[in-house]
Amino acid sequence: MAKWGKGDPRWIVEERADATNVNNWHWTERDVSSWSSDRLRQLLLEVRVEGPEGACQVTDITKLDGEASINNRKGKLFFFYEWVLKASWLGTSRGLKYRGTVDVSNLSDENDEDDLDISVSLCKDQPSTPLLDLMRRSGVKEVRRILGEYVRQLKSEFSQGMILPTSDGQGPTAPAPAPKNQVKTSKTQITSAPKCSSSPAPCPTGVRIPTCSFNLKETFQTSPDELYRTFINQEFVQVFTRSAAAVDGCRGGRFQLLDGSVSGxxxxxxxxxKIEMRWRFKTWPSEHYATIxxxxxxxxxxTALEMECRGVPAxxxxxxxxGWSRFYFQAIKQTFGY
Structure with a gap:
């Protein structure tokens, strides 16, 4: 039998006592449902359209049922995926807000991007608005594009490693390992850190640092429950920061956003x-938190919001x-029309 690099690599498996499926020549299957679910949520929350009628933004994914897998047989890849999803959208026109839904019932490997059934409607308690036409005209097109992007990323991301290079060096190569300092965005990936007082007290290094405090006041054209949810709901945070975030909205729950620049x-x-939190920027002294x-x-x-911030490094x-004015308050107003 030939060794790796000499002869046909498909036969290498016959040499192994452990019968390892070298080169994935036999049937292999990889479940990518979890990755797909996270990626679909992230992509759909980026959907935003504007027009003379106003602006509409997808704010929440209320249903995402399905599965996805990749199969390899004799060096050929087969992608299987099937999803049914429903999203909520918020429209703003002349200071008024309208809510609606987007439904997709047939995102699957059997349907091309142009064949997807995408329906848009207003919530039952909402009055008629031209924003519905905007969503049907531009919103559906953007959702269709986003779902097509998911399929392209699925095939690009997971083609690597499923088929190993052949003896002549052809074929996809394995993906490069992720950098060690890569920001982790899954809730389960954020570990609790030792608490350190946000007041001028010794941090783990034993060094005292001078701190300061300040207050901010802002008014939002929305109800307290909506504003409260905007700060603690992961999907809402991802929408107004326009980046991946991990937010566990409960007491003791941790958060990380803006590409890891902010955590707490x-x-x-x-x-x-009321919302109280330990909050830090990544460039601050190690383990030092302000109290927000x-x-x-x-x-x-x-809704009137009053912010008190104590323990900020001098x-x-x-x-x-x-940062709070720009990346929190103004971003929330511009995104949701508050």
């Missing part, structure tokens, strides 16, 4: 009224203040 832990949650308090006040047609006050 929720220390107290009073639904629709967000108090929500219902004012009928709007010299970081301006950048922290600007």
């Amino acid at each position: 832990e929720f220390t107290r949650l009073v639904p629709d009224q 308090s967000l108090a929500l006040e219902d004012r009928g047609s709007e 010299g970081e006050e301006d950048s922290t203040r600007e």
